[in-house]
Amino acid sequence: MFMEPTSTSNKRVFSGMQPSGVATIGNYLGAIRNWVAQQDQYDNLFCIVDLHAMGTLTDPDEMRENIHSLAATMFAAGLNPEIAPLFVQSDVPQHAELAWTLSNVTQFGELSRMTQFKDKSAGKDDAAINSAIFFYPVLMAADIILYDTDLVPVGDDQRQHVELTRDIATRFNTRYGDTFVIPKADIKEVGARIMSLQEPTKKMSKSDANANAYIALSDDPDVIKRKIKRAVTDSDARVSASPEKPAVTNLMQIYGILADLSLDQVEEHFSGKGYGPFKAELTDLLIESLAPIQAKLAEYKANPEEVARLLEIGRTRAAILAEAKMADVNRKTGVGGKLHR
Numbered sequence: 001m002f003m004e005p006t007s008t009s010n011k012r013v014f015s016g017m018q019p020s021g022v023a024t025i026g027n028y029l030g031a032i033r034n035w036v037a038q039q040d041q042y043d044n045l046f047c048i049v050d051l052h053a054m055g056t057l058t059d060p061d062e063m064r065e066n067i068h069s070l071a072a073t074m075f076a077a078g079l080n081p082e083i084a085p086l087f088v089q090s091d092v093p094q095h096a097e098l099a100w101t102l103s104n105v106t107q108f109g110e111l112s113r114m115t116q117f118k119d120k121s122a123g124k125d126d127a128a129i130n131s132a133i134f135f136y137p138v139l140m141a142a143d144i145i146l147y148d149t150d151l152v153p154v155g156d157d158q159r160q161h162v163e164l165t166r167d168i169a170t171r172f173n174t175r176y177g178d179t180f181v182i183p184k185a186d187i188k189e190v191g192a193r194i195m196s197l198q199e200p201t202k203k204m205s206k207s208d209a210n211a212n213a214y215i216a217l218s219d220d221p222d223v224i225k226r227k228i229k230r231a232v233t234d235s236d237a238r239v240s241a242s243p244e245k246p247a248v249t250n251l252m253q254i255y256g257i258l259a260d261l262s263l264d265q266v267e268e269h270f271s272g273k274g275y276g277p278f279k280a281e282l283t284d285l286l287i288e289s290l291a292p293i294q295a296k297l298a299e300y301k302a303n304p305e306e307v308a309r310l311l312e313i314g315r316t317r318a319a320i321l322a323e324a325k326m327a328d329v330n331r332k333t334g335v336g337g338k339l340h341r
């Protein structure tokens with residue numbers, strides 16, 4: 001049974017993650033860790049957005065495996081389903097339904113300007129661009145506003161999508177009357193942009209073809225050691241942060257978040273030491289920080305029924321809210337055959 005949140009604020013938090021592969025420390029430091037850290041302050045809902053991942057995940061077995069594995073990872077990372085229900089997007093059909101409705105208040109030009117769409121479609125033939133990657137932000141807007149969301153804790157790469165969500169919600173409200181809460185992105189100053197370990201001007205991504213570019217939450221100590229060893233650095237040997245040193249700055253940021261130190265404190269800690277000792281300490285810190293998550297992940301993975309049970313609790317909670325909101329939306333737009341009052 002779902003317990004009422006013990007939150008001190010009744011602000012609704014909603015966020016989502018694609019099950020498109022292993023979760024990385026980018027996902028963890030930019031999103032999951034913040035969800036967990038503030039879960040007892042808000043009325044939360046978290047979602048595994050499987051419909052968003054259909055374009056990249058075309059094997060049904062892999063889709064099923066990834067959904068459950070990501071759910072297990074989130075619970076292992078500390079998400080407490082009693083105060084932060086987690087559910088799977090396609091289990092609540094109102095997400096797709098509302099996305100269609102919202103497409104009627106979304107302009108072609110707005111979607112064309114989304115940087116993620118531009119990046120993903122750049123240099124590709126029209127025939128090779130799936131329309132779902134164009135429509136994607138409309139479904140994301142539906143995810144968010146279906147639940148009267150106030151805050152959307154995400155990494156920096158999702159900022160533009162949340163801005164668009166605000167515009168879409170405002171336009172609907174203007175046309176049909178107040179219906180949706182206008183959400184705000186909650187993007188932290190640190191951790192919102194963890195970069196690739198191989199190309200530090202690119203964000204760390206779980207879909208990177210080069211596995212050395214990211215650290216997965218499930219990477220074992222040997223793999224972490226090897227990846228940090230191979231991580232690119234900058235030309236001088238000082239552990240200091242600056243825009244001219246994106247590689248070292250990124251590694252320092254990861255160290256700082258995990259050790260709870262500011263970049264200045266990290267610099268101070270390693271002053272007079274070179275990259276060797278820095279990488280060695282960073283490796284140990286990562287191994288130590290991920291070990292408890294990995295131990296719990298193994299427990300959840302050994303108990304798939306428990307993961308499915310927890311997802312069902314989340315679905316029940318989300319469905320109540322989604323059904324009520326969608327009924328209100330349909331009444332306002334006038335669709336459907338019922339005689340509404």
Ligand code: TYM
Pocket residue numbers: 014015016017018019026027028029030031032049052139140143144152153154155156157158191192193194195203204205
């Ligand atoms: P996704 O699945 O790519 O990423 C999930 C979350 O992880 C953050 N993130 C990062 N943060 C810091 N550094 C990185 N290198 C990094 N990589 C990923 C993302 O910003 C995100 O917060 N479109 C979304 C999923 C989505 C969603 C939503 C999010 C669908 N509907 C509704 C919020 C609300 C996406 O593809 O995230």
